[in-house]
Amino acid sequence: MKNIFSIAGNEARRIFVSPLAWAVLGVVQLIVGIVFVLSLLDYARFSEQAGQSFGVSDYIGGSVFGFAVIVLLLVMPLMTMRLFAEERKSGSLTLLFSAPVSLTEIVLGKFLGLLSFVFALLALLALMPLSLIPATELDLGRIAAGLLGLFLLMSSFGAAGLFVSSLTREPTIAAVGSFGLLLVIWLMNMLAFNDSIPFTAVFSYLSLIGHFESLRRGIFSSADAVYYILFTALFLWLTVQRLDMERN
Numbered sequence: 001m002k003n004i005f006s007i008a009g010n011e012a013r014r015i016f017v018s019p020l021a022w023a024v025l026g027v028v029q030l031i032v033g034i035v036f037v038l039s040l041l042d043y044a045r046f047s048e049q050a051g052q053s054f055g056v057s058d059y060i061g062g063s064v065f066g067f068a069v070i071v072l073l074l075v076m077p078l079m080t081m082r083l084f085a086e087e088r089k090s091g092s093l094t095l096l097f098s099a100p101v102s103l104t105e106i107v108l109g110k111f112l113g114l115l116s117f118v119f120a121l122l123a124l125l126a127l128m129p130l131s132l133i134p135a136t137e138l139d140l141g142r143i144a145a146g147l148l149g150l151f152l153l154m155s156s157f158g159a160a161g162l163f164v165s166s167l168t169r170e171p172t173i174a175a176v177g178s179f180g181l182l183l184v185i186w187l188m189n190m191l192a193f194n195d196s197i198p199f200t201a202v203f204s205y206l207s208l209i210g211h212f213e214s215l216r217r218g219i220f221s222s223a224d225a226v227y228y229i230l231f232t233a234l235f236l237w238l239t240v241q242r243l244d245m246e247r248n
Contacts, residue, residue, distance in 0.1 A: 003101045004109045011113025015079070021117060024075050029124055032068050036128045039063040057139035058218065061129045065146040065216050068125055069209065072154055073186065077178035079117060080161025081171040083110050084243075088169040103243045107236055111162060118154045122147055142218030149215030152228035156208060157182055159235035166242045182208070 015021045039060050087093040096106060129143050161178040168174050188207040208231075211224040 003105045004112065007101070007106060007109025008112035008116070011083075011110050012116040015113060015117050020078065024078060025121060025124065028068070028071055028075060028121060031071055032064060032125060033128065035067045036060070036064050056132065056136050057129070057142040060132065061138075061143050061146050062216055064125070064128055065150055068150060069153060069212060072121075072150070072157065073182055074179070076154060076157040077161050077164075077175040077182070079114065080158055080165055080178055081175035082165070083114065083162055084165040084239075085168050085171045085174040089171070097243075097247050103240050103247070107162070107239050107243070111158065111236060114158045114162070115155065118151065118158065121154070122151055125150070139218065145215045145218045145220050148220070149212045149224075152215075152225060152232075153208065153212050156228050156231045156235075159232040159239075160185075163235040163239045163242065166239045166246075 043056060043059050084093065087096065101109075126143070126147055129138065132138060157178075160181055161174070164178040164181060165171075165174040168177070185206065186208050188210075211227050214221055214224055
């Protein structure tokens with residue numbers, strides 16, 4: 001565990017000293033912040049027309065978290081593209097292989113380092129709906145479920161991006177490949193609603209976005225959490241196998 005946390009600390013420092021991380025945080029906050037303000041204006045208008053308030057946590061939180069997923073699908077490949085590709089290109093990956101640590105520790109350490117960025121991004125996103133607490137009564141359970149869904153989804157994005165980064169020496173190729181892989185898995189949700197093709201239930205289960213929708217609505221299901229955990233574990237395991245092939 002000591003080796004894992006040491007690698008994670010080094011990776012976290014590499015991420016946060018990079019201008020890319022701060023640019024991503026700023027751009028995501030700006031874009032999602034605009035959606036947050038527009039959602040507030042829409043909510044105020046609809047409440048006035050209806051003559052009563054309704055589901056502020058569901059309307060505001062659901063809108064913000066739902067749109068954030070689209071933005072994160074675009075930016076997470078940028079954060080994972082350098083994890084192994086850049087080290088392979090610079091030659092430092094060979095030095096990492098020669099260190100007295102296992103491949104599993106290397107992969108888990110880099111993944112935990114990436115999660116430090118995920119936590120920072122989630123903390124900033126959480127401030128938006130939570131800023132409404134002094135003005136209205138929020139359903140904190142719904143907000144927590146939405147944040148949990150975002151964390152699990154971003155962890156899945158990160159694990160898939162980590163794997164694609166281990167396949168190439170070019171960070172840009174890793175970013176494009178990660179985005180393509182995530183988009184294909186995402187679009188399985190569309191196949192799940194196409195009755196003209198078989199195995200719609202399988203496509204529905206494999207869809208990344210399908211499992212997030214329940215959590216975004218405040219409905220926690222252990223099946224959704226297990227799916228994301230298995231998805232993340234699968235791609236971390238594939239990354240270890242890919243590095244093992246390279247080292248040998």
